[in-house]
Amino acid sequence: MRWGWQETLAVAGALLLPLLQQDAFEWCYWLAERLLRRAVRRLPPAHRRRYSEEWLAELAELRDRNLSALLWALWVFACAPSVGRGLREEPADRWRLLCNGYVTGVSAAGLGLGGWLLAHGGLAVTGQGRRSFLVLVGLAAVAQLRPYLTRVNTGSLSFGSLDLALVIGWGMAAGAPAAALATMLGHLAGRRSADRVLFNGGQYVLCLAGAGWVFEAARESLPGSLRTLAIVAAAVAFTALNSLLMRVLFALQHPDAIAQQLRTDWTVEGLMCVALIATAPFVPLVLQSRAVFIPLLLLPEAALLLLVFRLCPALGSPPARAARR
């Protein structure tokens, strides 16, 4: 057999590879130590010594797992600026400021719009439909009170069909402020804090005014036989706007949980919208000043309430379960 360069290379490789491998792993640990020392330099000077000791002690625990030690040190290195920010005097919490700004903005915009609507017609409901209007407003306020009175953990499902019927039946100018006032009264009676009551009022005016606008636009553009679809469009707009206003608030309060929330809640949001749409056939009956038909408006959402909280509690609040884990 002729001894060539390939054979030489194979023998040298077989001898050197284990040594190189061992060295490579040793290098991982050495590199991890260097990374930690670099990471410490990213901290405020007053805290460097303490974190240097702390991290080196924890690195030593990974001594026999050199690759893991390197990966861990890389993470620490990447997170060091964040540790530094936590140790320095933090500026005012950006998220909290944004959240407060958002709550103030929605409250001001919604209540401002509500005031404007009141000034342009508003609650001056007279004539045949007055009794139904007052019954609906009263029921809407009681529906907001229900969670406080019953103390059953059914969320704040408050029969949005009543509010939607107010806007559809008596127009945006009367319906949106009336429903907002009803919800604010309900929350006030439930001893909610002022910022919550104002936000809810503003939120209601905005989403109901939006739904009312969509209803009017759809009704004008649809032929007579399809006008019921305008109610469906208003229901979708109401759910979507209400959902959007709440999701933005939740995203500002829990920025790291919003993706999970959106994934898990779409089923319930969809059901809510279907329940609102299912009230469409009953709305014209109520509008004909037949208050006796008002309970029919409650049926779809009552069925949803039963479905979610009695028959299928798993639909109720997935993120709450996640938070308990």
Added chain:
Amino acid sequence: MPSPRMTLQTQRVLAVLLEDPLGQHYGLDLSRRVGLPTGSIYPILARLERADWVSSRWEEIDPNATGRRPRRYYRLTGAGAEQARRVLDQTVRSISPRWGIGGTGEVLA
């Protein structure tokens, strides 16, 4: 002292610390138990410590006798444990009703 920013990860750390409020926890051990990527536990602990929710101290050992460096141990302070319970309880209660029509009042912190 300002309250720490309450992210989901922070709440998970608090939940683990609350499981054994008198126990001594060090960073590496905590990140394993919380299930966070190693390293990302330290910013959370730094914020909690700065807000006085968590206190830390050095392990009292003789490095020469034990052959290892002393660890930095973390535990909840009395006020921190109380705040942590309140925050976790509030989260569980506030997240559940948020999807209801008109239910945003429940979400506000």
